[in-house]
Amino acid sequence: MRQKTFRVGVLLHGALGLALWGATIAAVPAAESQSATKIPVPTELPPGELGKFVALGRDIVNNTTTNPLSKPYTGNALNCTSCHLSGGTDLKGLSFLGTAAVYPTYTSREKKVISLEDRSLNCFMRSMNGIRPANGSEVSTAIAAYITWLSEGYPIKMSLKGPHGPNAIPALKLDPAKGSVERGKSLYDGKCAACHGVDGEGVGKFPPVWGAKSYNHGAGLANPVQLATFLKNAMPLGNANLTEQEALDIAVYVDSKPRPKFVLEEHLGKKK
Numbered sequence: 001m002r003q004k005t006f007r008v009g010v011l012l013h014g015a016l017g018l019a020l021w022g023a024t025i026a027a028v029p030a031a032e033s034q035s036a037t038k039i040p041v042p043t044e045l046p047p048g049e050l051g052k053f054v055a056l057g058r059d060i061v062n063n064t065t066t067n068p069l070s071k072p073y074t075g076n077a078l079n080c081t082s083c084h085l086s087g088g089t090d091l092k093g094l095s096f097l098g099t100a101a102v103y104p105t106y107t108s109r110e111k112k113v114i115s116l117e118d119r120s121l122n123c124f125m126r127s128m129n130g131i132r133p134a135n136g137s138e139v140s141t142a143i144a145a146y147i148t149w150l151s152e153g154y155p156i157k158m159s160l161k162g163p164h165g166p167n168a169i170p171a172l173k174l175d176p177a178k179g180s181v182e183r184g185k186s187l188y189d190g191k192c193a194a195c196h197g198v199d200g201e202g203v204g205k206f207p208p209v210w211g212a213k214s215y216n217h218g219a220g221l222a223n224p225v226q227l228a229t230f231l232k233n234a235m236p237l238g239n240a241n242l243t244e245q246e247a248l249d250i251a252v253y254v255d256s257k258p259r260p261k262f263v264l265e266e267h268l269g270k271k272k
């Protein structure tokens, strides 16, 4: 009896499979390339209160250190958009496009399943060297609403590769031991210092890349391979032209410089 049911199941499945075959082959490549060029970046906010809330999240991402809701939780001179370029809408700069479609997901860093909110709040503690806002707080929910708006049209797809949205750029396969701090320094002085300062302190509206006002040792970019991947795709801003070796040399140089230490307990809980 069981076996019979099974056979019927297989037959039905086969017939359905055939019927859907045309649709399936058409759908797979689109889903695989997640082609962001085909999924437009939203421009119109949802109507009403939801739209206002999404706009609040957008403002927090762009003006993290000045928005009164997020300011108390920041600990350096960076805004989310300093790394998630153009408010997370630039595919070359740690974009948020489609990101909401992969959460919740398992992360080996915390060894647990985390939500989209948890992931943003981790950046508050590490990349922003600040304090973790509470899950479900206005600041956290507003950011999640904004990222969800930027993910409209992307199919929900669980990530088996950790907390990386469909447009996350995979880390370059580089060996940090092959980077040279000396070469990195001269490349940095020639290609980066005009905007980020010879001492990494930032110039005017250009953000610092090391020192007390920069990301801490617990941040993703404190890992030279992750930093090199970011630089290769995004820096110099508007004219990303580094070879992989140059990106690695600059990354080991920048990440050899002093920055705030990361002690998890100091970033949990109450506002400063």
Ligand code: HEC
Pocket (backbone or CB within 6 Å): 061, 064, 078, 079, 080, 081, 082, 083, 084, 094, 095, 099, 116, 119, 120, 121, 123, 124, 127, 128, 143, 147, 163, 164, 165, 166, 168, 169, 215, 219, 220, 221, 226
């Ligand atoms: C110093 C740079 C930096 C800053 C500032 C920063 N982040 Fe990040 N963020 C990163 C890096 C690096 C990653 C990891 C990207 C990856 O894993 O592919 C990341 C990942 C994320 C992700 C997960 C993306 C994904 O593809 O799943 C979210 C969400 C996020 N950040 C939100 C924020 C928010 C919100 C802020 C501001 C409160 C912020 N980040 C500030 C560097 C930064």
Ligand code: HEC
Pocket (backbone or CB within 6 Å): 078, 081, 082, 083, 085, 086, 188, 191, 192, 193, 194, 195, 196, 205, 206, 207, 208, 209, 214, 215, 221, 231, 235, 236, 237, 242, 250, 254
């Ligand atoms: C024309 C000016 C300019 C140049 C040149 C430039 N950057 Fe940037 N960089 C920026 C701006 C502006 C941002 C922040 C993006 C924003 O706020 O829109 C940024 C962001 C960054 C960030 C992430 C935020 C932070 O401060 O940690 C890093 C790291 C970085 N740049 C490193 C470099 C390196 C290394 C080079 C040289 C290869 C370089 N940049 C060249 C303007 C520049």
